[in-house]
Amino acid sequence: MSEPDLDRSEQQPRGSGRPSDPSTESGDCLSGTAYESAELPTHQQLATTNQRRREFRSDARRALGRPAGERFKTKSGLNIVVVGGGPAGVAAAVTAASADPTARVTLIDDNPALGGQIWRQGAAPEPAVGARKWLRRLDQLGVERRCPATVIDTPSPGRLVVADAEGTSELAYHRLIVATGATERFLPFPGWTLPGVLGAGALQALVKGGLDVRGLRIVIAGTGPLLLAVTDLVRRRGGRVVALAEQADFSSVMTFGRSMWRSPSKGLQALGFAQSLWNVPYRFATWPARAEGEGQLERVVLVNPLGEANVVECDLLACGFGLRPNVALAQALSCDVVDGRVVVDDRQQTIVDGVYCAGEPTGIGGLDNALLQGRIAGLAAVGRSEEVRSLSRRRRREQRFVAVLEKAFRLRSELRSLPETDTIVCRCEDVTWGRVREFDDVRDCKLKTRCGMGPCQGRVCGGALEFLKGFRPETPRPPFFPVTLNTLAPTGASERTPASEDAPEE
Amino acid sequence: MGDARAQNTVRISIDGRPVTVAVGTTVAVAVWNHGIRRFRVGVAGAGRGPLCGMGICYECRLTIDGQPGRRSCLLPCVQGMCIETATESECTEPAGGTRDV
Amino acid sequence: MSHHGTPQADRVLIVGAGIVGASCAYELTRRGYAITVIEGGRPGGGATAACMGHVVVMDDSEAQFALGHYSQRLWDELSDRLPGSVERDLCGTLWVAEDDEEMAAVHAKHAFYTERGVKVEILDAPALRRAEPELRPDLLGALRVPGDSVVYPPTAVDFMLSEAVRHAREHGVDFELVCGTPVERLSSHWVALRDGRRLEGDWVVVSAGRGALDLLPEALPGHAIRPRKGHLVITDRRPGFCRHQLVELGYLKSAHSSGDSSVAFNLQPRATGQMLLGSSRQFGRDTAEVELDIVHKMVDRGRHFLPRLGELQAVRIWAGFRPATDDHLPLVGPVPGHETLLLAAGHEGLGITTSLGTARLIADRVSGVDPEIDPTPYLPSRPGADHG
Numbered sequence: 001m002s003e004p005d006l007d008r009s010e011q012q013p014r015g016s017g018r019p020s021d022p023s024t025e026s027g028d029c030l031s032g033t034a035y036e037s038a039e040l041p042t043h044q045q046l047a048t049t050n051q052r053r054r055e056f057r058s059d060a061r062r063a064l065g066r067p068a069g070e071r072f073k074t075k076s077g078l079n080i081v082v083v084g085g086g087p088a089g090v091a092a093a094v095t096a097a098s099a100d101p102t103a104r105v106t107l108i109d110d111n112p113a114l115g116g117q118i119w120r121q122g123a124a125p126e127p128a129v130g131a132r133k134w135l136r137r138l139d140q141l142g143v144e145r146r147c148p149a150t151v152i153d154t155p156s157p158g159r160l161v162v163a164d165a166e167g168t169s170e171l172a173y174h175r176l177i178v179a180t181g182a183t184e185r186f187l188p189f190p191g192w193t194l195p196g197v198l199g200a201g202a203l204q205a206l207v208k209g210g211l212d213v214r215g216l217r218i219v220i221a222g223t224g225p226l227l228l229a230v231t232d233l234v235r236r237r238g239g240r241v242v243a244l245a246e247q248a249d250f251s252s253v254m255t256f257g258r259s260m261w262r263s264p265s266k267g268l269q270a271l272g273f274a275q276s277l278w279n280v281p282y283r284f285a286t287w288p289a290r291a292e293g294e295g296q297l298e299r300v301v302l303v304n305p306l307g308e309a310n311v312v313e314c315d316l317l318a319c320g321f322g323l324r325p326n327v328a329l330a331q332a333l334s335c336d337v338v339d340g341r342v343v344v345d346d347r348q349q350t351i352v353d354g355v356y357c358a359g360e361p362t363g364i365g366g367l368d369n370a371l372l373q374g375r376i377a378g379l380a381a382v383g384r385s386e387e388v389r390s391l392s393r394r395r396r397r398e399q400r401f402v403a404v405l406e407k408a409f410r411l412r413s414e415l416r417s418l419p420e421t422d423t424i425v426c427r428c429e430d431v432t433w434g435r436v437r438e439f440d441d442v443r444d445c446k447l448k449t450r451c452g453m454g455p456c457q458g459r460v461c462g463g464a465l466e467f468l469k470g471f472r473p474e475t476p477r478p479p480f481f482p483v484t485l486n487t488l489a490p491t492g493a494s495e496r497t498p499a500s501e502d503a504p505e506e
Numbered sequence: 507m508g509d510a511r512a513q514n515t516v517r518i519s520i521d522g523r524p525v526t527v528a529v530g531t532t533v534a535v536a537v538w539n540h541g542i543r544r545f546r547v548g549v550a551g552a553g554r555g556p557l558c559g560m561g562i563c564y565e566c567r568l569t570i571d572g573q574p575g576r577r578s579c580l581l582p583c584v585q586g587m588c589i590e591t592a593t594e595s596e597c598t599e600p601a602g603g604t605r606d607v
Numbered sequence: 608m609s610h611h612g613t614p615q616a617d618r619v620l621i622v623g624a625g626i627v628g629a630s631c632a633y634e635l636t637r638r639g640y641a642i643t644v645i646e647g648g649r650p651g652g653g654a655t656a657a658c659m660g661h662v663v664v665m666d667d668s669e670a671q672f673a674l675g676h677y678s679q680r681l682w683d684e685l686s687d688r689l690p691g692s693v694e695r696d697l698c699g700t701l702w703v704a705e706d707d708e709e710m711a712a713v714h715a716k717h718a719f720y721t722e723r724g725v726k727v728e729i730l731d732a733p734a735l736r737r738a739e740p741e742l743r744p745d746l747l748g749a750l751r752v753p754g755d756s757v758v759y760p761p762t763a764v765d766f767m768l769s770e771a772v773r774h775a776r777e778h779g780v781d782f783e784l785v786c787g788t789p790v791e792r793l794s795s796h797w798v799a800l801r802d803g804r805r806l807e808g809d810w811v812v813v814s815a816g817r818g819a820l821d822l823l824p825e826a827l828p829g830h831a832i833r834p835r836k837g838h839l840v841i842t843d844r845r846p847g848f849c850r851h852q853l854v855e856l857g858y859l860k861s862a863h864s865s866g867d868s869s870v871a872f873n874l875q876p877r878a879t880g881q882m883l884l885g886s887s888r889q890f891g892r893d894t895a896e897v898e899l900d901i902v903h904k905m906v907d908r909g910r911h912f913l914p915r916l917g918e919l920q921a922v923r924i925w926a927g928f929r930p931a932t933d934d935h936l937p938l939v940g941p942v943p944g945h946e947t948l949l950l951a952a953g954h955e956g957l958g959i960t961t962s963l964g965t966a967r968l969i970a971d972r973v974s975g976v977d978p979e980i981d982p983t984p985y986l987p988s989r990p991g992a993d994h995g
Binding site: 110111112148184186193195196199201206210211212295296427430454455460 | 545
């Protein structure tokens, strides 16, 4: 085990050869005097974390209303940390770095490669032109990449605890941009735990990573535009889409389709998907009632509101019930989360001083919204208010799209009766619907049934129970993701400690 | 040509069988393309395969180089990697049986 | 609040539905009393949900031993009826010795327990390696206490309360659980809730853990219950990584050290195959937030004994508070000057173990029965420590 690295963020001074963006030369409210004569927050080791942690919640609240930049100032520039390397995070990092050449920008992602899910690269990369352009800019601007790395704790304002292959270290920031994206919502139905049943986004990610679907019979089900993108992708890779089941009604989807045509980029995307749907059995108001097979998936029973059932033989069922904002980190930072979305103002600023949020965590809006919000957050984080304002009309337009998307693909109530008594809800601990359905309180349910106590920490069953029972996810506790004890406590970092004065007990 | 291909591939072993995959392939994809659907065994004994494909669900956990519980969808294959599937590491043994000393 | 059930049944109000309150409800309904349990949060949601659930007989003092030994017998008697969800596991405890001094402590403990009828055995180094192969090979030996066990406390509370319901039905008396409203004030015959409700009873039992003394009509002279923070780390499932609850004896060396935080190695195999790593002790902390520097020390201490411990994954970390008295004994019995106001609180880190014995002492007092063990060491009227 290597020496602990508690203060990684101080190690490398920013490269001097960074190209500056011509548009950033003019002064603004945060450049110049605002950061002069102040210092970086003193980096302290984990040993002193607890004091600050105790003050965290009250600090976070006290800080409200104080002008951004007052808390932490530096001669050398702002320390900006972006969590999440998808489109919103990459756009935020690039924009902040180019708007403020003195800023030190660090981008963290838990995947080995940046790009998030939508720009996912793999062994056989998709020609994602937009992605390549943005990722190239990251390097030109000298944005420090930290991936794979995971934020596992938020001990106090201005500090994150980050785990990576070498262990755990603290990372200080003046501005934090939360761009943690979204995950699929999974709903339990009989047979959904069979190997061969996976998420729609999961199939997309795995196929982009080289998963071989040639000749496989694939059912794509669930809800949302993602189903079309997945259909398009697997067909191009030689998969046979034997059924595409959208739970929303035809009329809802058509309303949504019309709204897409109003935006040129979305319209083109839709046109492309429409072509790829040629010859695909596309059913609306249809959903999987059960998956069956001996040890692995063999067939899916699709049903509709009329009670008609359709048995489809298949090798794969890719099934996702929409996307769900990843708000855990924002929750841990004491940001306001309402209806599963992080509350931000029109500058992407959360209620916590210095903490911004961009992209899917603020509401599922897709690529264009993520890029735009990322840019706004990047600009706002370095205080470029005018440019932020100039983007506000586009921002409002994208916000309308968020609402349209949500309405069109709202989950139908029939899906609440999919799980049967012996259907597993918590896949980590194998807790059945029969055991969890009697509980009214998420914590009680967790303590008494172990539902959500496994390594996914409730990320899968949490989305299901949010829909099935209205359970609101609890604020996460560190570590936000499971890490080895060696990662949590790098060896050699602390000397032998005084032993306890009396016996440990229960 | 042969050299170029060798440079773009890595050799790994899946349940003791040698397999060659493209550089950058995740372990999950390599295991799937090898024909394996049952990645791990759940607490109640049923087989499980990848669900989310992006490191959230922990269903694609495998034993990699002797370390159980690793998320195969996030890990790229590296030369010489030893991958074991469905090691049943989670099934608890009956209490007390081996305790007597 | 009117009395239901048989008119002659005395009603006991129990304030706090942690393991101690739930056990009192269990024992009192068994004896035919009508019960109202009042819980401000959720049953078993306080220290009970945060602790390890190690049912262990400790030997720090004769009084501590007596209550622990008595209680462990009661757990054993209950064991056949505990549902699987309580995850009772008779894993035993191993007190591991690193050096001669600690090995001497092993022998001393062996003598103490043997004299008092507790089955124990000394493992030499090879026997210890056979018992727990993951322990580092140079340990000198251990004391094995095969009768110690582990339970999952939140579901144990559920069991106690559901049994209380059953008992009440059998006796035709009333049982009521009032949840979610904190207690405002109480006396020896009533409890006033913050929402204005006032519940009346013949007896009031205060089993509210660290907050118990604050609820009393007046201060309890000479006694305090201070929150003593502890951290725990639960790992992913590694069945067989260790088989006994493993505890270090090293604490003996720095007994009564005055630092405000300390850690000691303590690892528990859960019935799920997960490992639960303890333990830390801190005074002067008022929030249950996890302190990673403390966790770091716990992991260091753990790795010191189990070199491969670091390969396990931490799935969750949490902290909670032990209700600690100054003399490390619980306060069980009438509050001086209030014969029907009973305390059952301050069990520090032994609440799961001693809950059953505590409940017997409380029920014996209510029903006027001679207790099986001497209750005087635990009485709230005992001389307290000097508070400077």
